[in-house]
Amino acid sequence: MPTTxxxxxxxxxxxxxxxxxxxxxxxxxxxxxxxxxxxHDPEGATIGFERARVAGMFERACAEVSAFEAATRRVRNGTYGHCAGCGQSVPVERLEALPATDRCVACAYSAD
Ligand SMILES: [Zn+2]
Incomplete structure (x- = not known):
């Protein structure tokens, strides 16, 4: 059981x-x-850009919430740390770097 x-x-x-x-x-x-x-508004492009920037950050934050919720569910059902692709253990170093990941490196790359 990897450290959580x-x-x-x-x-x-x-x-x-x-x-x-x-x-x-x-x-x-x-x-x-x-x-x-x-x-026509000299500030317009800046405001539009700022909204797009914040909207993008908001989307990423929401995706992170979903990912951590899913990881929490995997801890509960005992599958955390096991690759969803091949079933092998995900290396601890990878889990430390990407705590919400559900794939080993090989499966993460082959999924893209
Ligand atoms: Zn895998």
Whole structure:
């Protein structure tokens, strides 16, 4: 049984990031509710870019939350640390680097 990273803390941190970014995105949308006029407003391109940047970060944070939730479920059902592709143990070093991964290196690359 590989050592389990502190998934509860990682999940809590990812959730907090998602909440913070969601609020930031909402504020940006509220602040630009009249619609950023990217073509005519000199600030428009900047606002549009900022919204896209925060939206991208929000999506990644949400994906992280899902990944840590899935990893937490795998700990509960005893499959954490086992590759979902080939069933072999995922090396501890890989789990330390990517705590939410469910694939060994070989399967992660062949899945792409
Ligand atoms: Zn594998």
């Amino acid at each position: 990273p502190d998934l509860a803390s990682l999940l809590a941190a990812a959730r907090q990031r998602a909440v913070d970014l969601g609020l930031e995105l909402r504020d940006l949308k509220t602040a630009t509710a009249d619609g950023p006029d990217d073509e």
